[in-house]
Amino acid sequence: MTFSRRTLLGAAAASPVALSAAPAEASSSLFRESLDYALGKLRQVAPNVTSFPEETKFEKWVYVNSGGWVGGFWPGMHWLAFLDSGDEQFRKWAVESALRLSPRRTDTSIHDLGFLFYPSWVTAYRLTGDASWRDGAVQAASSLIQRYNDKGRFIRAWGALGTPNNAGRAIMDTMMNLDLLTFASEQTGDPRYLDVAVAHALTTRAKFIRPDGSTPHVFDFDPETGADIGPNTNQGYSPTSCWSRGQAWGIYGFTTMYRRTRRREFLEAARKLADFALDALTPDHIPVWDYRSPLAPNDVKDSSAGAIMACGLIDLAAASGRIGYRLAALRILDALCRTCLTTRSERHEAILARGTRNRRIEVGIEVSLPYGDYYxxxxLLRVLKPRELARAIGL
Incomplete structure (x- = not known):
């Protein structure tokens, strides 16, 4: 008799006694060593970094001066390092790099303001209490909600406001930008931000999630009427495939929205996405870049999808009361630490190898990515210092 991973996960969740014998928490020494390695790498590389890492080429960071959509992760890594170590040098690097994002607070041309300002400015506010960080994050949230299309009830993905190209596109990644909006409502008492976040999440749940729990990267709408056009993709293999990083964004994002709202449909959405991804996961516990690539399960991996998924699953376990999700997360994290760190190369500037930026257009294959390092x-901190991390990122 054979069992799917979904069946085993359900059995694990229903049997806490059996779980006590699982090896999941036995990796704590490996996790501590891996986090120490990460902090050491940051100490080595940060003095020479004056911009925002975007990806590696030949083991060295390539930068995007504006921050692109990834600019929040570099200061975010330093805030996490400061949280773990108490080393004021990490705090200094975090502040310096976060402040370089200041001009982006009023940027209405991008949907990724949550990625830019949550790990950098929101975390800064939670760790320092300095109201200027809070106010800047709220300003960024005010810029983000201008991209909301009230006809289709979604936040527009790419393109400057008022331009026709991509005007009707929503993407799975935006689930990760919604917590900036919930933070803004919490801090200001203004419900508009939360209302937009809930509306976008409900639309994503209704339009993106297939009956089997898989998702496309993109869903297109008529921007004038809000009418459905249908699923599409930008970074996945096809409109009918399942890009693993997008699936991970969804697991994390829907779980977060459940915690913020206690709306049961968001928890159910997170579980459905998680169950599909865990069924599709290969025995090495590192996600293939697209679960439905014709070369899967033997196509290139995306370690960043694994790191994001591990965070989301740990959160989902706590939200759902199903410890099986935590065990699955710890196995992924164990695999990342054993097989994906850059420990074999002293010259490497990043922490996590085996990332895939955009396999579909052959950009960034087998590289390191700042979001892989950050997540x-x-x-690791979710496991090693859960209370401290909860204070920093609002768990």
Whole structure:
């Protein structure tokens, strides 16, 4: 008789006694060593970094001066390092790099203001109490809600406001930008931000999630009427495939929205996405870049999808009361620490190898990515210092 991973996960969740014998928590020494490695790498590389890492080429960071959509992760890594170590040098690097994002607070041309300002400015506010960080994050949230399309009830993905190209596109990644909006409502008492976040999450749940729990990267709408056009993709293999990083964004994002609102449909959405991804996961516990690539399960991996998924699953276990999700997360995290760190190369500037930026257009294959490094550190801290991390990122 054979069992799917979904069946085993359900059995694990229903049998806490059996779980006590699982090896999941036995990796704590490995996790501590891996986080120490991450902090050491940051100490080595940060003095020479004056911009925002975007990806590696030949083991060295390539930068995007504006921050692109990834600019929040570099200061975010330093805030996490400061949280773990108490080293004021990490705090200094975090502040310096976060402040370089200041001009982006009023940027209405991008949907990723949550990625830019949550790990950097929101975390800064929670760790320092300095109201200027809070006010800047709220200003960024005010810029983000201008991208909301009230006809289709979604936040527009790419393109400057008022331009026709991509005007009707929503993407799974935006689930991760919604917590900036919930933070703004919490801090200001203004419900508009939360209302937009809930509306976008409900639309994503209704339009993106297939009956089997898989998702496309993109869903297109008529921007004038809000009418459905249908699923599409930008970074996945096809409109009918399942890009693993997008699936991970969804697990994390829907779980977060459940915690903020206690709306049961968001928890159910997170579980459905998680169950599909865990069924599709290969025995090495590192996600293939697209679960439905014709070459899967033997196509290139995306370690960043694994790191994001581990964070989301740990959160989902707590939200759902199903410890099986935590065990699955710890196995992923164990695999990342054993097989994906850059420990074999002293010249490497990043922490996590085996990332895939955009396999579909052959950009960034087998590279390191700042979000891979950031979410690896976050996942390690979720295990090693959960109370401290909860204070920093609002768990």
């Amino acid at each position: 690896l550190m976050e996942a």
